[in-house]
Amino acid sequence: MTDVHITPGMQRYIDRNNAYLEKRSRYIREVVKKWKFDTIAVHGLYSVEDAVEDYQGSIIEPVFMSTSQAYRDSDEMASALAYLIPTWCYSRIANPSTYYYEWTMALLEGYGFDGETTSCSTSSGMAAIMTAVQPFLVHTHKSVSEPRNFVATAQCYGGTFQQFNVRLAEERGIECRWVEDPTNLDEWASKIDKNTRFLYGELPSNPGLSFFDVKAVADLAHGHNLPLICDATVATPALLRPICHGADIVVQSATKTLTSSGFGVCGVVTARKGLVTSVPNEELKNDFALYIKYLPNRDYGPNLHPMQAILSLNDIRTLRSKMDFFSRNTQLVAEWLETNKQVESVQYLGLKSHPLHALASKYLWLVDAEHDPQYGRPVNHYGHLMSFCVKGGPEKARLVFDKLQRIWRATDLGRVKSVATIPAISTHQQQGEEGRKLAHIPANMIRLCVGGEHPDDIIADLEQALAAAR
Numbered sequence: 001m002t003d004v005h006i007t008p009g010m011q012r013y014i015d016r017n018n019a020y021l022e023k024r025s026r027y028i029r030e031v032v033k034k035w036k037f038d039t040i041a042v043h044g045l046y047s048v049e050d051a052v053e054d055y056q057g058s059i060i061e062p063v064f065m066s067t068s069q070a071y072r073d074s075d076e077m078a079s080a081l082a083y084l085i086p087t088w089c090y091s092r093i094a095n096p097s098t099y100y101y102e103w104t105m106a107l108l109e110g111y112g113f114d115g116e117t118t119s120c121s122t123s124s125g126m127a128a129i130m131t132a133v134q135p136f137l138v139h140t141h142k143s144v145s146e147p148r149n150f151v152a153t154a155q156c157y158g159g160t161f162q163q164f165n166v167r168l169a170e171e172r173g174i175e176c177r178w179v180e181d182p183t184n185l186d187e188w189a190s191k192i193d194k195n196t197r198f199l200y201g202e203l204p205s206n207p208g209l210s211f212f213d214v215k216a217v218a219d220l221a222h223g224h225n226l227p228l229i230c231d232a233t234v235a236t237p238a239l240l241r242p243i244c245h246g247a248d249i250v251v252q253s254a255t256k257t258l259t260s261s262g263f264g265v266c267g268v269v270t271a272r273k274g275l276v277t278s279v280p281n282e283e284l285k286n287d288f289a290l291y292i293k294y295l296p297n298r299d300y301g302p303n304l305h306p307m308q309a310i311l312s313l314n315d316i317r318t319l320r321s322k323m324d325f326f327s328r329n330t331q332l333v334a335e336w337l338e339t340n341k342q343v344e345s346v347q348y349l350g351l352k353s354h355p356l357h358a359l360a361s362k363y364l365w366l367v368d369a370e371h372d373p374q375y376g377r378p379v380n381h382y383g384h385l386m387s388f389c390v391k392g393g394p395e396k397a398r399l400v401f402d403k404l405q406r407i408w409r410a411t412d413l414g415r416v417k418s419v420a421t422i423p424a425i426s427t428h429q430q431q432g433e434e435g436r437k438l439a440h441i442p443a444n445m446i447r448l449c450v451g452g453e454h455p456d457d458i459i460a461d462l463e464q465a466l467a468a469a470r
């Protein structure tokens with residue numbers, strides 16, 4: 001951007017905007033960062049001052065469906081298009097509605113983090129993953145045959161598995177090195193070499209609920225000058241904020257629990273400023289989210305619609321309380337399933353029987369439980385994703401599944417409505433027998449995501465379904 005000729009008129013816009021940015025930083029530092037999680041979720045950066053000055057006092061953030069911004073004069077336009085001032089020049093690049101959504105997410109992921117975080121909204125969780133990983137896979141020399149690889153947890157969302165295995169590995173020759181046991185640090189370490197670009201981990205994973213020690217893996221990554229990218233969709237920032245434990249970037253499918261309403265597909269990438277990477281690109285390192293927003297995403301266009309940004313933002317306001325009661329409901333359902341004779345096994349991180357219960361309990365805490373009059377102390381919560389395997393094999397699992405009445409059969413999760421799926425015939429069908437084995441997905445597994453119904457009604461539904469398939 002440095003080759004832009006700055007006229008005196010442009011300089012006035014730049015000065016004015018620098019003053020605005022300074023004021024915004026102060027507001028974040030001195031006001032917003034001191035709020036509790038719920039307050040940030042409700043208000044984000046949208047202040048009374050913003051509302052009365054720019055948005056006619058509207059108490060809800062603006063829904064600006066407009067494609068672009070008009071400028072006062074050529075100086076303002078030139079400054080904006082050279083990114084010398086904040087702008088929403090064109091909605092593929094930036095927009096006031098996505099702006100407020102992005103700031104709320106940056107502040108929630110950075111809650112309790114002693115540094116700065118920024119976010120870039122994306123049209124989906126998959127777009128978030130794509131835009132988070134691609135910038136690290138560029139050729140750093142001029143050579144086109146430069147070998148590149150990355151290391152990722154094999155237990156991950158089916159779409160992620162396809163993106164990494166087919167789009168990046170098969171189609172583009174970028175090697176994806178799967179970690180089969182992410183609790184084994186030696187396995188992570190053994191897969192890193194001089195051509196590794198980043199470490200990637202999903203936790204808790206969907207649907208296998210795999211988990212790893214974020215801090216230890218982040219330390220390992222940083223020891224090799226690499227970033228750690230986490231997908232924490234299943235936990236949401238109400239239970240886990242990987243950046244607080246050393247991760248560099250977090251991707252979220254806001255489509256899922258973050259919103260839970262089921263009103264649309266939506267994603268976000270959040271990064272801490274000054275992340276660790278061996279890719280020689282200062283803009284990327286300093287403010288990754290702003291970098292991808294202004295450059296790669298401008299050119300690829302995986303951006304979020306302003307209407308969806310506001311719908312999502314509105315759902316996120318109540319995230320903490322939703323995560324609280326979804327988690328409590330799921331715990332009850334999981335405990336009940338463990339007692340049922342048709343059930344071979346139950347996988348839920350909140351169960352003492354789960355091999356990763358202790359590790360997950362180190363990281364999964366309901367945010368601000370110690371400030372919640374209901375609890376008044378730190379409380380572990382484990383979210384609303386669980387799965388169970390039905391005795392008698394895949395046919396029996398399908399019988400039980402087909403008998404469900406309250407629980408909806410859908411390849412979805414994170415809803416206020418309870419939903420179930422059989423991963424082997426749905427979300428994880430594409431990756432084949434071998435891929436499923438790698439990700440520990442047996443054919444008799446039913447993935448269940450417990451919603452906001454009364455847990456007695458969900459248990460009753462499971463009871464009749466399991467009984468009918470006896």
Ligand SMILES: *Cc1c(COP(=O)(O)O)cnc(C)c1O
Pocket residue numbers: 124125126127157159160202205206231233234253254255256265266267
């Ligand atoms: C659904 C999901 C994604 C993909 O998100 P979309 O919004 O559907 O594109 C990524 N990661 C996890 C863990 C998911 O559950």
